Amino acid sequence: MRAIGGWRPRALREGDDPDPRFTLANERTFLAWVRTALGIVAAAVAFETFAGDILTFGLRTALACVLLVFAALLVIFALVRWHRVEHAMRTGRSLPVPWTAYLLAFAIGTVGVVLAIAIAR
Template identity: 65%
Template sequence: MDSSPGRWRPKALRDGEDPDPRFTLANERTFLAWIRTALGLIAAAVGLEAFAGDVITSSIRTAFACALLICAAILVVVAVARWLSVERAMRTQRPLPLPWASFLLAGLLATAGIGLAVAIAV
């Protein structure tokens, strides 16, 4: 464990022993993939609001764009929490947590896709 003075680390990163750097870097890459997904949701919201004016009514379009933005914000928070929980598990030699955020994201995107399909069809 690195206990360098003057170097602040969250408690989750102070407990246990440093894992193999390859595992920590893999965890970081996964975190960055979640962040890219959140950026994609933000881009989808902007694109929906900017370019779907003739296809979907304004109130429905704005509601879906806001829902996508809220999902993106939630995803960023979940990504940080997931990164910390995986890092903590690796440091303390415990099993990795279930990827519940994946199920959440899949459900949210399925709901958004179905809702948009209905809004376009109407």
Template identity: 80%
Template sequence: METSGGWRPKALRDGTDPDPRFTLANERTFLAWVRTALGVIAAAVALETFAGGIVSEGLRTVLACVLLGFAAVLTVFALIRWHRVEHAMRTGRALPVPWVAYLLAVALGVSGVVLAVAIAR
């Protein structure tokens, strides 16, 4: 079933349109990743704004910048994942492994440990 309207990248013109429920679920997942990135941005801003008396200025600034950079990378990876899942659904292939979830877990875990050590000092 081919849909009309609008420009589409080649990868999203291959195969057949999946059930709209699956496409919309994929879009909701993408938006959840973007929402997570916004939460990381909020955490970076809060850290820089409110942790002045708790964490040294240098470490606070570095950690906030790392979190901001990570949020940007997470957003790009979310778009790439959305695209890969949509292509897989259109062509009947297996869905890709959500490896960005591992990246998120490691990055936030490391950031949490660094912040906990800084606060404990």
């Protein structure tokens, strides 16, 4: 279908428009990933601002930078996922596996372990 008064990416021109409720649910999921990335940015700022007495400068800066880069990547992955889910719904295919959730769990777990070790020292 053709968008009313606008351009659509090629992958979203294929197939049929899904039920608007599903498209809006997909958009809400994308926005939840963006909110998660914003929370990670806030954690990075908090590390850099308030962890001066707990962590060394190098570790504090490294953790903050890793979190900032991860937050940026998370937003990009969220957009790619939104696009893939929308395309799957339009073409009647199975929804893609949410591998970004595994990545998020691994990254947060790793940062948590590093931080716990640093605080325990």
